[in-house]
Amino acid sequence: MKLRATSNLFTGPSHSLNVGADQSDLGLHRSPAEKEEPMVKTFTRIAVAGAAVVTVLTVSASPALADTNKTIYYPSGRGKMTYIDDGDMFQVCDTKADGHGMTGMVEDLNHTILIITDGGDAGCDKDGYDVGQMNSVRMALSWDGGGGTITSGYFNE
Known part of the structure; x- marks a missing residue:
């Protein structure tokens, strides 16, 4: 059927x-x-x-x-600090024309390794430091007009 x-x-x-x-x-x-x-x-x-x-x-x-770029921002749009992984560069930018600059620091657990300031000119200032794998560092950023310091967490490559 x-x-x-x-x-x-x-x-x-x-x-x-x-x-x-x-x-x-x-x-x-x-x-x-x-x-x-x-x-x-x-x-x-x-x-x-x-x-x-x-x-x-x-x-x-x-x-x-892989390590990547890191950025911390100061409140009220005053400035920022960036770690640029390609070349191990640290950059500080004063982003507000208020008569005061920004100070960025690279610190390890015991002391300040690098200080970068920016303010009063066009563009950002930067400097290099080889972060490496054996040492943990953090970024610290402060406004030269007073106030506190902000920090990133510790990192390495």
Whole structure:
């Protein structure tokens, strides 16, 4: 017996089904080699998906391992200090024309390593210091018109 489904808006193209056909024609009885094929495909798909997850995790973790530029900002838009990883440069910018400059410091746990001042001229002032991997440093920024000092967290390369 042959049943035929016709196509309509909801079911798509027409299909035929042989009712009472031999079960081997329907794929219900397969040889052991034919049974293993879907299992191999499943394991292959799992392996590919696992490799994709490992790749995504590795790529997304890589930037976290590399040091990046860091910036701290003094309140009221008075100034900022930036560590530029490419070349180990520290830059201090006085961003408000208020008659006072900004002082930036690079400090390790025990003392001040570098002092950079900016104010009264166009542009920013900068100086270099090799941060390295053995020493942790932080940036400290103060306004020469009074007030407190803001600091970054300690970091290294």
